Amino acid sequence: xxxxxxxxxxxxxxxxxxxxLIALIFLLIVLSVVSPDFRNINNLLSLLKQSSVNGLIAFGxxxxxxxxxxxxxxxxxxxxxxxxxxxxxxxxVTPLLAMVGALAMGMVFGLISGLLVAKGRLQPxxxxxxxxxxxxxxxxxxxxxxxxxxxxxxxxxxxxGKGSFLNIPVPxxxxxxxxxxxxxxxxxxxxxxxxxxxxxxxxxxxLAGINISLTKIWxxxxxxxxxxxxxxxxxxxxxxxQPTIGAGYELDAIAxxxxxxxxxxxxxxxxxxxxxxxxxxxxLNNGLNILNVSSYYQDVVKGLVIxxxxxxxxxx
Amino acid sequence: xxxxxxxxxxxxxxxxxLHNAGLAIADxxxxxxxxxxGAGKSTLMKILTGVYTxxxxxxxxxxxxxxxxxxxxxxxxxxxxxxxxxxxMFDLTVEENMFLGKEIKKQFGILDKNAMKSxxxxxxxxxxxxxxxDCPMSExxxxxxxxxxxxxxxxxxxxxxxxxxxxxxxxxxxxxxxxKVMRSLKEKGVSIVYISHRMEEIFExxxxxxxxxxxxFIGSKDIGDTDMNDLVKMMIGRDIGxxxxxxxxxQGEVVMSVKNFTKNGVFNNVSFSVKAGEVLGVxxxxxxxxxxxxxxxxxxxxxxxxxxxxxxxxxxxxxPEQAKKLGIGFITEDRKTxxxxxxxxxxxxxxxxxxxSISKNGVLxxxxxxxxVDKAIKELSIRCFGPSHICSNLSGGNQQKVVFAKWIYINxxxxxxxxxxxxxxxxxxxxxxxxxxxxxxxGVAIIMxxxxxxxVLGMSDRVMVVxxxxxxxxxxxxxxKNIVPQKQATQENVMILATxxxx
Numbered sequence: 001x002x003x004x005x006x007x008x009x010x011x012x013x014x015x016x017x018x019x020x021l022i023a024l025i026f027l028l029i030v031l032s033v034v035s036p037d038f039r040n041i042n043n044l045l046s047l048l049k050q051s052s053v054n055g056l057i058a059f060g061x062x063x064x065x066x067x068x069x070x071x072x073x074x075x076x077x078x079x080x081x082x083x084x085x086x087x088x089x090x091x092x093v094t095p096l097l098a099m100v101g102a103l104a105m106g107m108v109f110g111l112i113s114g115l116l117v118a119k120g121r122l123q124p125x126x127x128x129x130x131x132x133x134x135x136x137x138x139x140x141x142x143x144x145x146x147x148x149x150x151x152x153x154x155x156x157x158x159x160x161g162k163g164s165f166l167n168i169p170v171p172x173x174x175x176x177x178x179x180x181x182x183x184x185x186x187x188x189x190x191x192x193x194x195x196x197x198x199x200x201x202x203x204x205x206x207l208a209g210i211n212i213s214l215t216k217i218w219x220x221x222x223x224x225x226x227x228x229x230x231x232x233x234x235x236x237x238x239x240x241x242q243p244t245i246g247a248g249y250e251l252d253a254i255a256x257x258x259x260x261x262x263x264x265x266x267x268x269x270x271x272x273x274x275x276x277x278x279x280x281x282x283x284l285n286n287g288l289n290i291l292n293v294s295s296y297y298q299d300v301v302k303g304l305v306i307x308x309x310x311x312x313x314x315x316x
Numbered sequence: 317x318x319x320x321x322x323x324x325x326x327x328x329x330x331x332x333x334l335h336n337a338g339l340a341i342a343d344x345x346x347x348x349x350x351x352x353x354g355a356g357k358s359t360l361m362k363i364l365t366g367v368y369t370x371x372x373x374x375x376x377x378x379x380x381x382x383x384x385x386x387x388x389x390x391x392x393x394x395x396x397x398x399x400x401x402x403x404x405m406f407d408l409t410v411e412e413n414m415f416l417g418k419e420i421k422k423q424f425g426i427l428d429k430n431a432m433k434s435x436x437x438x439x440x441x442x443x444x445x446x447x448x449x450d451c452p453m454s455e456x457x458x459x460x461x462x463x464x465x466x467x468x469x470x471x472x473x474x475x476x477x478x479x480x481x482x483x484x485x486x487x488x489x490x491x492x493x494x495x496k497v498m499r500s501l502k503e504k505g506v507s508i509v510y511i512s513h514r515m516e517e518i519f520e521x522x523x524x525x526x527x528x529x530x531x532x533f534i535g536s537k538d539i540g541d542t543d544m545n546d547l548v549k550m551m552i553g554r555d556i557g558x559x560x561x562x563x564x565x566x567q568g569e570v571v572m573s574v575k576n577f578t579k580n581g582v583f584n585n586v587s588f589s590v591k592a593g594e595v596l597g598v599x600x601x602x603x604x605x606x607x608x609x610x611x612x613x614x615x616x617x618x619x620x621x622x623x624x625x626x627x628x629x630x631x632x633x634x635x636p637e638q639a640k641k642l643g644i645g646f647i648t649e650d651r652k653t654x655x656x657x658x659x660x661x662x663x664x665x666x667x668x669x670x671x672x673s674i675s676k677n678g679v680l681x682x683x684x685x686x687x688x689v690d691k692a693i694k695e696l697s698i699r700c701f702g703p704s705h706i707c708s709n710l711s712g713g714n715q716q717k718v719v720f721a722k723w724i725y726i727n728x729x730x731x732x733x734x735x736x737x738x739x740x741x742x743x744x745x746x747x748x749x750x751x752x753x754x755x756x757x758x759g760v761a762i763i764m765x766x767x768x769x770x771x772v773l774g775m776s777d778r779v780m781v782v783x784x785x786x787x788x789x790x791x792x793x794x795x796x797k798n799i800v801p802q803k804q805a806t807q808e809n810v811m812i813l814a815t816x817x818x819x
Contacts, residue, residue, distance in 0.1 A: 190671045190678045197668055200657040207616060207654055208668045208722065209640030267657070 020259055020276045020309060027280065031287040038290050045169060051282035052171035053230040055275065057249055058256040059182045060226030062274045063219040065257050066186070068199040068266025069117060069124035071220060074227040074253060075246035076135035077109045082231035083139050086148035086241035095154035103228050109135060110224020114217035132250070139243045149240030161236025171233050178226065182271045195219060199266025255302070256281055259309045280305065317378060317394060317475035317507060318342055324363060324373035326356075326531075333359055334531040338373075341476060344505045346498060348518045348539075351528035351551055352741035354711050357511050358400075360528065361478045365390040365397045394475035398465045400484065406454040411436040413453055414468050439467045443497050457603075459490030466497065477501070478509040483517060484739065487602035488811075495521055513741065515544050516770070527551055552743045560774035561746065563753035567777070568592030569627075571761040572644075572730045574613060577622035582608050583785035586622070590730065590761040595752065597776030597793070598765040599810045605785040606765045607649060610732050614646040615639040626729065640669070645723030647716075649734035649765070655719040656707050662718055663689045663703040669722040692721035696751060713744020720751055731755060733764045737771060749775060769807055779805045781813035788813035 032039035057074050064071045085102035089095050109131065116127035151157060163170040186192040194215045197205040206212050230249075235241055259277030262269025284305060288298045319341040326334040334356045341347050349357050362368045364375065366384030375382055377393060384390045387397065405413055411429075414436045420428045436449045445463045453461060462482055469477050483491045498508055498521065512518055518525060519539060527534040527550040534550050573589035583605040590596045600606050612619040615633040624631055626642050633639045636646065648654040656665055666689050667674060674684040689703040696717045700710060707715055716736065723731060736752070737745045752775065756762050766772045772779055773793065781788040791805035791813070802809070802819040809819060 188680055190675045190680060193664070193667065193671060193680070196660075196664075197657060200660055201653070203654045204657055205668065207614075207636050207646060207648055209635075209637045210668070211635070211637050267659070 020261060020273060020280065023305075023309070024276050024280050024283065027283050027287065031283065031290075035287070035290050038287055043286070043290070045172070047282050047286045048172045048175070049169040050286065051278050052169075052175040053233055054249065054252045054256060054281060055175045055278040056178055056226045056230040056233070057223075058253040058274050058278050059178055059271065060219075060223035061250070061253040062182070062257050062260070062262055062269060062271055063186070063195060064124070064223050065254075065262055065264060066195050066199045066266055066269055067216055067219050068202065069216065069219070070128065070254070070264075071110075071113060071223045072125065072128040072250045073109065073113055073131040073135055074223060075249035076132045076139065077106055077224050077227040078231035078234070078246035078249060079241075079243060080109065080135045080139045080142070081106045081228040082235040082245065083143045083148055083241040083243055085232065085235060086151055087142065089151050089154075089157070090148060095152070095157040099156065099160070099232055102232060103225060106224040106226075106228025106231070107221045108224070110221040110227075111217065113224070114220030117220065118213035118216040136247075143241070143243040145243055147240045147242045151235075151239060157236050159236070161233045161238075171237075174229070174233070178229070179271065179275055186271050191215070191218070196267055199263075199268075201267070252281060255306050259306060261309075277309075318376075319364065319395075319476060319507075320374070320376040321360065321364060322374045322376075324360060324375075325371045326359060326363060326368065327371055332531065334363070334370075336373075336532055337528055338533040339364075339509070339526050340536065341507050341509060342524075344502050344507055345523040346502055346508045346510055346521055348522040348525040349509055349511045349528065350513075350518065350525060350547065351534075352743060354530075354741075355528040355551070356531040357528055358480055359531075361397060361480070361509065361511070365395055365478065367397070391472050391474075394473055395478070396469040396472060396474040396476070397478045398462070398469060398480065398482065400480040400482075402458075402461050402465055404453050404461050404465070407452060409450050409452050410440075410447055410456070410464055411449040413464060414439070414449075414471060418471075435471075436467070439470050440464075442470065443467055444500070445493065445497070457487075457490065458485040459487060459494070462486065462490075462494065463497070466494075470501075474506060476507045476509065478511070480511045481513065481739075482510075483512065483514065485602070489601070491517070513739070514768070515547065518547075519544070529553060548742055551741075559746065559770075561750050561753055563757055565593045565753075565756050565777075567594045568759060571627060573625045575623045575625075577609060577612065577619055577624075579608065579612060579617070579619045581785075583612075583782075586782075586785075586787055588780050588787065588790075590763055592729075592759045592761050593756050594777050595756050595762045595764055595775055597772040597779040597805075598763060598782060599767075599769065599772045599779055600782035600788070600814050602767060604782045604814070606782050607734055609782070610646070610734055610763065610765060613639070614644060614732060616646075640726065643727070643729035645669075645726060645728035645731040647719050647723060647731070647733045647736060649738060651715055651719050655722075656715060658708040659706060661704045661706055662693065662698065662700060662710075662721075665707055665718055666692050666721045666725075670725055673725070688725060692718075692725065696721055696724075697747065711741070711744070713740040713747065716740055716744070716748060717751070720748070724751075724755065728760055730761045730763065733762065733766075735766055736764060737766070737768070745771075769810060772810070773805055773807065776805065779810060781810055783814055783816050788816070789819065 037043060061071055061074065081102040084105055085098045088098035088101060113128050113131045116122045117124050159170055161171060165173055186195065194210050197210060198212055198215050202212060234245060256277035257274050259280055260270065260273025262273060284302055288301060321339045324334050324337045325332065337356055337360050339349065339360065351357050359368065363370045366386050366389050369385060405416065411433050415432045420431045422428045433449050440447055443463060443466060447456065447460050447463060482494060486494060501508065510522055522539050524536060524538055525542065526536040529551060569592055570589045571592050575587045577586040578584050586609055598606050608617060611617040613624065615635045615638055624633060631642055652658060667685050670688060674681055674688055693700065698714050698717045700714065707718060737748055740748065752762060764775060776793050779791040779793060791809055792803050793805040812819060
């Protein structure tokens with residue numbers, strides 16, 4: 001019986017690992033055949049560029065979900081850190097310093113969520129629902145509900161969202177580097193093992209001498225960091241900080257994680273799955289736009305694609 | 317009700333798990349069904365009750381051939397399966413559980429609470445147990461929950477009740493009550509199929525016994541015509557020799573001593589010490605606080621007062637992380653929910669406690685990890701397809717060996733074992749005893765909590781008996797001639813101390 005179950009689970013792992021990749025390739029081929037505009041190299045690059053914001057958030061989200069948690073606050077963290085950054089720049093702080101400050105703040109905001117979950121023993125959904133609401137409120141207070149613009153012409157601030165290096169947009173480089181970092185940490189380090197262990201069986205992990213609280217707190221800190229980073233890219237691209245920005249981004253990130261085959265219960269999942277999930281969402285957005293599909297229908301299609309992905313995941 | 321199952325075959329995905337298996341149950345008898353883990357006992361019973369369908373073979377109920385495709389059909393005929401993992405809704409009350417899916421209704425579908433309550437009470441009274449019907453299930457002991465399940469079976473007028481390891485989580489007292497109930501059911505004409513690993517209980521309770529091995533029917537015997545050795549031989553196909561292997565051990569210094577450990581309302585003034593190379597057995601009734609004492613020492617449960625010394629140095633342990641650093645290992649009584657990441661590989665499980673020794677600056681060293689796991693599989697003879705075997709697909713005994721592997725390679729000074737052989741079959745039990753002996757011989761101090769008296773007596777150098785959160789006394793084991801009888805670790809002495817008596 002054991003051989004069979006083992007083989008079966010291997011086959012399933014392959015389907016699970018490559019199912020979303022196959023779906024992505026399928027989408028790419030179909031859209032390329034249907035639309036010459038889609039297969040244009042510039043369109044593909046801008047597609048990647050657009051995916052970088054959701055990508056960064058989704059990577060952070062993957063870490064959180066692997067521990068069995070969820071981070072609903074990412075959109076609010078993104079908004080709060082970017083109005084904060086813009087505000088600092090407007091008040092004369094060097095843009096680079098303001099950007100580093102925004103990243104640090106993102107980590108602090110993540111830390112607060114992490115503490116609520118790990119030490120306050122709130123359910124992650126509730127804890128981050130609270131921080132999501134509070135951070136959004138703080139964003140409104142800080143900005144008076146108005147966009148903060150006229151941020152000058154700083155090379156760093158412009159570069160991070162709009163620049164290119166070797167003909168490839170900087171956000172795409174950032175996405176790639178952060179992806180590699182996540183891949184390394186989750187697969188090759190002790191911390192990565194702990195993240196999976198906490199999500200796989202928290203009691204067993206604790207009894208194995210693993211500091212559960214610390215592991216959980218860190219994944220929220222990282223999630224806050226990636227959300228803030230995504231905020232900086234948006235800030236650069238738009239040239240202003242919008243207090244309402246980022247609302248609903250947590251759902252796109254969660255969708256990408258789910259598309260990538262990561263279990264919402266934690267313990268199982270791959271960061272490259274999330275990358276593929278991010279790309280699927282970006283390709284759908286981009287392709288449906290090019291095909292002039294109304295945005296109402298786009299959402300329906302996106303929902304159905306996620307449904308398909310989750311169903312194929314559950315077949316195990 | 318007479319049931320005959322003959323030449324039952326069943327495959328799951330091309331692998332045959334039952335091969336000419338069978339069983340014959342007579343009217344009003346208690347019939348033991350035994351075999352090692354994976355021998356096919358539960359599968360055979362699930363085929364009888366329609367959970368699975370057979371590939372071939374014959375099932376006769378009162379002489380008529382039947383094939384149930386759903387447990388409801390078997391239930392309608394009076395055949396009920398009480399699973400090892402009880403099917404209990406913890407937040408519902410006793411009465412709500414008993415009437416789940418068969419509620420008594422008044423007009424317009426409104427529930428007739430009073431009728432259900434009095435009916436539930438009647439059935440429980442018939443069993444001779446006192447359980448308030450308004451009580452939520454979660455507030456009952458496991459033994460009481462089991463009684464409710466049996467009551468549920470009686471409500472559908474069961475003629476054959478199948479019980480899968482019902483005593484695994486019961487206290488001796490609850491076991492006694494259960495046995496009484498089973499005997500009185502028998503007298504009323506109900507037949508019971510009793511699946512268990514506990515030989516002592518089988519010989520006390522059962523009329524006939526059927527042995528399965530590797531999915532095959534090996535034989536049926538009247539209980540009077542067989543003995544323990546005979547049965548074990550039938551179960552594993554060979555002689556295992558001594559049940560408890562000998563060890564050759566010299567005891568060293570005191571490694572750990574616990575003084576006046578107290579957690580209010582749970583345990584009180586617990587003091588003991590354990591030496592290098594010593595196996596200290598910890599006996600007592602279920603719920604006496606043994607597990608809680610050990611969990612507190614390991615830092616997994618807080619305690620109120622008391623002190624702890626490791627190698628003569630006072631330490632304060634607040635987390636398992638800290639305990640591990642001080643050289644304490646802990647093998648939990650519940651390997652499935654606390655000991656293993658069941659859906660993970662052997663490799664990842666063994667690595668989990670050894671992360672610091674297989675990494676450098678926080679980065680994992682693949683070679684070191686692979687070497688460690690290969691060594692573990694070889695030294696503990698874990699039967700598997702390799703390091704990437706998923707733990708949920710291992711037998712209970714091999715799962716337990718993986719849990720041992722997690723702790724052996726941190727080179728512990730003290731290893732706490734909580735029910736180390738629970739749910740493990742006889743062959744693997746002996747392998748685990750051998751592992752324990754080797755550890756003791758290498759100088760590890762071992763604390764072994766166990767509810768199986770023969771195991772405590774057979775394995776320990778000394779036995780600490782816990783009664784209601786207090787140390788009832790210490791008993792010495794072994795053949796030392798000059799132990800006074802009052803100090804000797806015998807079954808009687810342990811039970812006297814465990815129930816609050818004095819020697």
